[in-house]
Amino acid sequence: MPGFAKTSASKAVSKKGNLGNTLHDDALQNNGTLLGADELVLNMGPQHPSTHGVLRVKLKLDGERVRGTECVIGYLHRGVEKIAENRTYQQFAPYVDRMDYVAAISNGLGYCEAVEKLLNVEAPPRARVIRTILTELQRIASHLVWLGTHALDIGALTPLFYCMREREEILKVFEKYCGARLTTHAFRIGGLQYESYDGFEKDVERFCNDFERRIQEYVDLLTGNSIWIGRTRNVGVLNAADCIALGASGPILRAAGVKWDLRKAQPYASYDQYKFEIPVGTNGDTYDRYMVRIEEMRQSRLICLQAIEKIPEGAIMGKVGKVIKPPAGEIYHSIEAPKGILGYYIVSDATTQPYRVRVRPPSFINLQALDKMVRGHLVADVVAIIGTLDIVLGEVDR
Amino acid sequence: MNPTVLTILHFLQTWWVELTCGVVIVAVVPLVAGYVVLLERKLMADMQARLGPMRVGPHGLLQPIADAVKLLIKEDIIPAESDKFIFWLAPVISMVAALTSMGAVAFGPAFQVARDINIGILFVLGVSSLGFLGIILGGWASNSHYSILGALRSTAQLVSYETAGGLAIISALLLSGTLKISAIVQAQYDQHAWFIFLAPVAGFIYLVASIAETNRAPFDLPEAESELVAGYMTEYSGFRWALYFLGEYANMIVVGSIATTLFLGGWLRPFPNVHWLNWLDFLPAVIIALVGVYCIYRAGKQPVKVQTGFMWAVALGCFAVAFVFAALWLLHLFHRFGVLIPLNLDFILPGLNGAFWFLLKVSGYIYVFMWLRFTLPRYRFDQLMHLGWYILIPLAIINVFAVGISMLLEANGVNRWIGMVLTTVLVLAAAVFLVRWHDQRTESASTASLTPDSYAG
Numbered sequence: 053m054p055g056f057a058k059t060s061a062s063k064a065v066s067k068k069g070n071l072g073n074t075l076h077d078d079a080l081q082n083n084g085t086l087l088g089a090d091e092l093v094l095n096m097g098p099q100h101p102s103t104h105g106v107l108r109v110k111l112k113l114d115g116e117r118v119r120g121t122e123c124v125i126g127y128l129h130r131g132v133e134k135i136a137e138n139r140t141y142q143q144f145a146p147y148v149d150r151m152d153y154v155a156a157i158s159n160g161l162g163y164c165e166a167v168e169k170l171l172n173v174e175a176p177p178r179a180r181v182i183r184t185i186l187t188e189l190q191r192i193a194s195h196l197v198w199l200g201t202h203a204l205d206i207g208a209l210t211p212l213f214y215c216m217r218e219r220e221e222i223l224k225v226f227e228k229y230c231g232a233r234l235t236t237h238a239f240r241i242g243g244l245q246y247e248s249y250d251g252f253e254k255d256v257e258r259f260c261n262d263f264e265r266r267i268q269e270y271v272d273l274l275t276g277n278s279i280w281i282g283r284t285r286n287v288g289v290l291n292a293a294d295c296i297a298l299g300a301s302g303p304i305l306r307a308a309g310v311k312w313d314l315r316k317a318q319p320y321a322s323y324d325q326y327k328f329e330i331p332v333g334t335n336g337d338t339y340d341r342y343m344v345r346i347e348e349m350r351q352s353r354l355i356c357l358q359a360i361e362k363i364p365e366g367a368i369m370g371k372v373g374k375v376i377k378p379p380a381g382e383i384y385h386s387i388e389a390p391k392g393i394l395g396y397y398i399v400s401d402a403t404t405q406p407y408r409v410r411v412r413p414p415s416f417i418n419l420q421a422l423d424k425m426v427r428g429h430l431v432a433d434v435v436a437i438i439g440t441l442d443i444v445l446g447e448v449d450r
Numbered sequence: 451m452n453p454t455v456l457t458i459l460h461f462l463q464t465w466w467v468e469l470t471c472g473v474v475i476v477a478v479v480p481l482v483a484g485y486v487v488l489l490e491r492k493l494m495a496d497m498q499a500r501l502g503p504m505r506v507g508p509h510g511l512l513q514p515i516a517d518a519v520k521l522l523i524k525e526d527i528i529p530a531e532s533d534k535f536i537f538w539l540a541p542v543i544s545m546v547a548a549l550t551s552m553g554a555v556a557f558g559p560a561f562q563v564a565r566d567i568n569i570g571i572l573f574v575l576g577v578s579s580l581g582f583l584g585i586i587l588g589g590w591a592s593n594s595h596y597s598i599l600g601a602l603r604s605t606a607q608l609v610s611y612e613t614a615g616g617l618a619i620i621s622a623l624l625l626s627g628t629l630k631i632s633a634i635v636q637a638q639y640d641q642h643a644w645f646i647f648l649a650p651v652a653g654f655i656y657l658v659a660s661i662a663e664t665n666r667a668p669f670d671l672p673e674a675e676s677e678l679v680a681g682y683m684t685e686y687s688g689f690r691w692a693l694y695f696l697g698e699y700a701n702m703i704v705v706g707s708i709a710t711t712l713f714l715g716g717w718l719r720p721f722p723n724v725h726w727l728n729w730l731d732f733l734p735a736v737i738i739a740l741v742g743v744y745c746i747y748r749a750g751k752q753p754v755k756v757q758t759g760f761m762w763a764v765a766l767g768c769f770a771v772a773f774v775f776a777a778l779w780l781l782h783l784f785h786r787f788g789v790l791i792p793l794n795l796d797f798i799l800p801g802l803n804g805a806f807w808f809l810l811k812v813s814g815y816i817y818v819f820m821w822l823r824f825t826l827p828r829y830r831f832d833q834l835m836h837l838g839w840y841i842l843i844p845l846a847i848i849n850v851f852a853v854g855i856s857m858l859l860e861a862n863g864v865n866r867w868i869g870m871v872l873t874t875v876l877v878l879a880a881a882v883f884l885v886r887w888h889d890q891r892t893e894s895a896s897t898a899s900l901t902p903d904s905y906a907g
Contacts (some may be wrong), residue, residue: 094599209667209824210824279668280827282829
């Protein structure tokens with residue numbers, strides 16, 4: 053009787069008494085649930101408070117323990133890459149802001165630099181420094197959204213509002229600079245459209261000086277909290293080899309101990325001029341990813357402070373014609389977006405419109421690690437792990 | 451006369467106090483619960499650097515009423531695949547249990563809500579536990595995965611934390627030697643100490659257990675929003691949902707009342723036995739008057755005329771109440787100096803003052819609940835169970851023995867504070883040991899299980 057055999061096998065497992073942060077791997081190997089009962093399929097999303105948008109995860113549960121997942125994506129698919137083929141190079145630039153809408157400026161930077169590479173022009177130094185400042189502010193803003201929502205997923209209500217308070221200051225800078233707050237379209241191919249406004253440096257400096265103290269508030273609330281540690285330590289472990297095999301990048305890769313940051317490895321914009329550290333973790337668990345991102349915010353702050361010290365004078369627009377018509381060819385350019393490596397692969401057929409644009413979205417690729425990370429954990433951990441992956445569905449689905 | 455009418459009259463004659471109390475509870479408790487919700491939102495807003503409800507009435511003071519009206523007129527949705535009768539019944543059970551247990555709570559020597567029964571604490575505990583039946587049934591009847599997971603979590607949580615909470619209560623009952631609510635408070639008066647000072651660990655365990663029993667953060671797993679959407683309430687909307695919600699907040703008031711009665715001296719003022727501090731009886735009047743003064747101070751700063759007027763109205767109300775308190779206190783003084791007034795002041799003044807202190811303590815207790823909710827992340831289910839079974843329950847058992855030992859020492863002539871400190875230190879040492887032991891246990895278990903990787907991919 054196969055049913056009987058299954059039950060007795062799982063009984064042997066429960067006798068061992070694996071309790072705590074343990075994975076019932078034996079039960080899984082025996083391909084039976086703990087009590088020999090049927091699996092429960094829980095449909096999480098697309099309308100769920102903590103799937104960070106319209107992600108849908110089908111969870112196969114044994115009680116509350118996750119035995120497998122299936123991600124259903126595409127609820128926010130707008131065909132951004134296809135749209136690019138019917139727009140001129142300049143016309144497409146605002147569209148990239150709608151992919152990772154939490155870090156629109158980083159998307160814009162990647163796209164503009166990719167097209168510049170294709171045109172073989174460079175943005176003037178002043179433009180590059182201002183781009184760097186805005187992109188680093190955007191990184192802080194993106195990490196703040198991550199921190200707030202991640203803490204909210206784990207049940208801490210208050211950090212969200214503190215994070216939003218600081219993010220507001222950053223968005224005010226964006227608004228003063230280009231008039232938009234979320235999908236900014238701040239950069240243009242070849243440089244910038246707008247000069248920095250009067251008092252730009254002062255605003256950034258004031259924010260940075262304040263921010264040191266603010267980060268300490270989150271750290272006080274979360275870092276040493278034993279519930280927080282209990283919820284994040286050894287949860288969703290992804291080691292370096294797995295990260296590389298899955299293509300996971302950004303803070304997830306660095307939390308596993310790999311010191312890989314494109315800002316250092318292949319400097320773009322003006323990152324080669326500044327001193328900053330690449331924070332890395334050791335375990336590759338949720339807690340390490342939290343620590344890495346907190347430290348990244350501190351480093352971004354330092355980069356901003358260094359950059360506003362010496363913004364070079366000069367033009368803000370490079371030698372780019374009114375009509376952009378790159379020579380036939382292809383280009384791949386990647387930057388370190390807040391969520392990981394954001395790459396643009398553009399094929400030009402020497403017309404005003406790209407022949408093909410392909411985006412390497414960090415969220416989409418990091419999301420592939422979800423199944424591996426949640427197996428054996430509880431439902432509550434699924435939420436924590438989705439949060440720690442820091443996905444934005446606009447970017448996953450494009 | 452018609453025998454039926456006679457029977458009814460006789461019934462009313464016998465039970466009119468209880469019936470009136472019932473009506474008052476049903477009318478007042480939901481309103482109070484609504485304002486507790488408003489208070490929570492305001493406190494949360496204050497801690498989170500925002501304003502909270504500001505639109506309906508001055509500073510959102512009419513928000514609970516607006517919410518209630520909205521919920522009443524919402525479409526009543528019963529899921530097609532649900533068990534309709536139980537779906538209907540479950541929130542009613544939750545609400546009825548919460549309201550019934552209010553019946554035995556005493557707000558003051560003169561404000562026993564319904565009746566001072568001799569098993570008061572047992573009755574309150576028993577009936578309020580029935581509320582979980584509503585949660586479990588509601589989760590089951592909804593026929594939804596989220597609901598059933600929430601209900602299952604709720605069941606396990608109830609069993610674990612009622613045990614710890616019950617054992618903590620036993621410590622206090624050992625000290626009082628009675629289950630009758632008024633007698634428990636009287637015992638704290640006679641022994642010259644609130645039981646929280648005689649059994650501090652029991653008080654702490656009860657605090658933790660009561661948070662878990664009322665499904666409040668960090669133990670709000672049955673309705674963990676970020677995990678189970680709304681847990682057992684996922685399929686509920688409109689007024690059914692409001693019943694659950696009110697039941698939950700009424701339950702908070704009930705556990706707050708139990709804790710106040712058992713550990714915080716009930717309706718006794720601070721230092722009830724110290725006669726040169728008798729002027730503290732005047733404090734309720736002063737505090738209420740100060741609230742009124744603050745309202746007047748704020749009234750000048752209101753942007754809208756209506757709000758200024760409202761603040762004045764609140765201030766005048768406060769002054770009126772303060773005046774009643776003060777007048778009674780003065781009459782009480784006259785009474786003592788030989789001026790006879792045809793009013794049973796020995797009954798009314800302690801009653802009013804007692805209610806004031808009692809409600810103040812309950813508010814403080816509920817404030818702690820809220821404060822923890824805004825500060826702490828949520829436990830995971832296995833961690834919750836571990837905390838309950840590996841730490842709180844053993845600790846509560848040890849503590850029952852410790853309280854017994856300290857009482858035995860006192861009976862044998864040892865100063866009771868020395869006995870209390872000694873036993874508490876022992877219990878705390880046991881607590882440290884339990885936590886260490888448990889940490890080591892989970893540590894070794896998790897490192898052992900995280901190494902193999904055979905089922906990946």
